[in-house]
Amino acid sequence: MIDLYYWPTPNGHKITLFLEETNLDYTTKPVDIGKGDQFKPEYLAISPNNKMPAIVDHAPADGGAPISTFESGAILLYLANKTKRFIPQDIRGRIVVNEWLFWQMGGLGPMTGQYGHFNVYAPEPIPYAIERYTREVQRLLGVLDRRLAGRAFIAGDDYSIADMACYPWINPYTKAPLDLTPFARVRRWQAAIAARPATQRAYAKGAEVNPSAGQPMSDEEKRILFGVSAVA
Known part of the structure; x- marks a missing residue:
């Protein structure tokens, strides 16, 4: 099982595109970046750059403890290597x-x-x-x-x-x-x-997680997204 820490942004969609294509079991953990969820200590423990997305894989290939990964490109590489799909083997x-x-x-x-x-x-x-x-x-x-x-x-x-x-x-x-x-x-x-059906499922997931996507942001949301540079 994979925990996906997610909000429907372009970087978030990258990971749902992969997960929906492969039918890997995953649970969505919404990270409302307009409310500052990305700055919570428990999230920073797996994503120290306070950005989204991140994952925790509870069934890594080596059979060991759960593996967390942040940065969307690193996550895609991790999942491709895990499944040996959507990346060439040569x-x-x-x-x-x-x-x-x-x-x-x-x-x-x-x-x-x-x-x-x-x-x-x-x-x-x-x-x-x-x-x-x-x-x-x-x-x-x-x-x-x-x-x-x-x-x-x-x-x-x-x-x-x-x-x-x-x-x-x-x-x-x-x-x-x-x-x-x-x-x-x-x-x-x-x-x-x-x-692709998986693309359509991935974007439908985004609409479920944030039905207000596309609406104007409040001043507070802008302050959180664009004005917070560090965690106190």
Whole structure:
């Protein structure tokens, strides 16, 4: 059994995408980041960077004590290695998946997050920041679009954790949508993943956990999400 500490954000969706594809037994432990659950001592014990998601695997492969893992990319790698699914077992294929997983973790996710912050959540518009991150996200979408030429998925013909990592970060902000018209391959790839039954189950899980998703955040929620830098 896996405990999934979760809130329906792009990083949270990555893990439910994997769990729903593999039918692993898991229990959802909501971490309401708008209320500050991520700063609770019991959560910091497994996720010391006070970010979500995290997991605790109560049945690790070595048969030992439960294993906790934080950081969405590390969780995807852990689960892929545990199940030997959605990651190639040959060294060359594994390198490709790892490259694009870390590309998302170091580029697509953070840059799209900054795009969303300055377009959706910032208290006042900052034109330089909006232009900077819009152009960078468009550049990254171009990188992904070129990568998908002649490939069904990012690493080749098979769906992998690289796709699960990237998919939730494609246009996640309904209040500030990006124009995907120039990226026909990204749109084709995105539609193929959206049609997977496991994807639909994963996103339905998010709606169950937070029915208010998409509603404007209160000033207190913004203070918690964007103003708390350390735990007292």
